[in-house]
Amino acid sequence: MVRLLAVDPQSPQPEAIRQAAALIRRGELVAFPTETVYGLGADALNPQAVARIFEVKGRPAHDPLIVHLATPDDLPRITSVVSPLARRLAETFWPGPLTLVLRKQPQVPDSVTAGLDTVAVRVPDHPVALALIRESNVPVAAPSANLFGRSSPTTARHVQEDLGDRLALILDAGPTMIGVESTVLDVTSSPPAILRPGGVTRESLEQVAGRVLLRNQELQVETPLPSPGLMAKHYAPRAELVLVLGDNDAYALEKMQELARRYLDVGIQPGLLLVDEEVLYFSGLDVQVFQLGRGKDLEQIARKLYAGLRALDDLGVKVILARCFEKRGLGLAINDRLRRAASRLVE
Ligand code: TXA
Ligand code: MG
Secondary structure (H helix, E strand, O other), X not given: OOEEEEOOOOOOOHHHHHHHHHHHHOOOOEEEEOOOOEEEEEEOOOHHHHHHHHHHHXXXXXXXXXXXXXXXXXXXXXXXXXXXXXXHHHHHHOOOOEEEEEEEOOOOOHHHHOOOOEEEEEOOOOHHHHHHHHHHOOOEEOOEOOOOOEOOOOOHXXXXXXXXXXXXXEEEOOOOOOOOOOEEEEOOOOOOEEEEOOOOOHHHHHHHHOOOEEOOOOOOOEOOOOOOOOOOOOOEOOOEEEEEOOOOHHHHHHHHHHHHHHHHHOOOOOEEEEXXXXXXXXXXXXXXXXXXXXXXXXXXXHHHHHHHHHHHHHOOOOEEEXXXXXXXXXXXXXXXXXXXXXXEEEO
């Protein structure tokens, strides 16, 4: 089993960081915390090490990786053109949960960028991540440290569950602060486009960049309880996730109650992702519940989302019922992850 090394999240022990950095420099893989989720790190300029990331995660080669830097000053090591807008965004949001897609330097291996002429870059806002990258003295390629298709890890234990037998080391600094991944913003096009909503909201990007497009993948909508498996799943629990669309609280509540009863009628105990205010409406039903916190507290909901999906999985439920949240702020990222994790969408 992999070695779990506990580190102080605020001021990580230098010896732990030295050990981890030595592994990275030797071309090995180290899982480490960022402010969003745990990452699976390798030397971004070492093609063999990068190949190991894809192997260990079971990730398809056409899905490019994010390269992590300790400081924007290192941008010239991996990117060629950095526009004034990109620079302004970096100054405003780094270190932080914003990934910028920029033109790449030829020395960045094709495996990192899946053959694209762009590279995704960010400076994470976590003392452990920053110390590790600085000490490694190389750009660190890191996807989320989960098996491909599963929910991203927000604790070291999640990483251990998914990848425990395939890693050199996991740096354990406790649960991550934000809980959903970084916002991926393509700044090679104008206006810039959000490719994946995440920890930095569209609203705050627009304050710096003006208009920002949201490149939304079309997702199929289905009627209640039809045949499953029509959508490519990602960020997903093992259980089948049934997602109630829309952000109407009263409607979502009614629909979830109805669905819960229908599952119970056919002998299936559902797991429910609920906000605190909703719990009492299910008190009479034999369901498993994970509480995400107060309905208005999108920060906390984001922080608990993946842990909630994994916790319900651990309880062994076959079906999880969840609903969408407000389409503002972090709600965009939360809804995006729920949609991708869902087997069925219910209107
Ligand atoms: O918060 C995060 O971003 C976490 C932590 C570990 O930093 N990382 C993460 O990595 O979520 P990953 O590999 O799970 O997601 C990377 C995303 C994918 O959606 C990928 O398609 C996109 O970034 N991406 C990477 N390079 C790209 C490029 N050159 N052009 C467009 N999208 C790119
Ligand atoms: Mg991922």
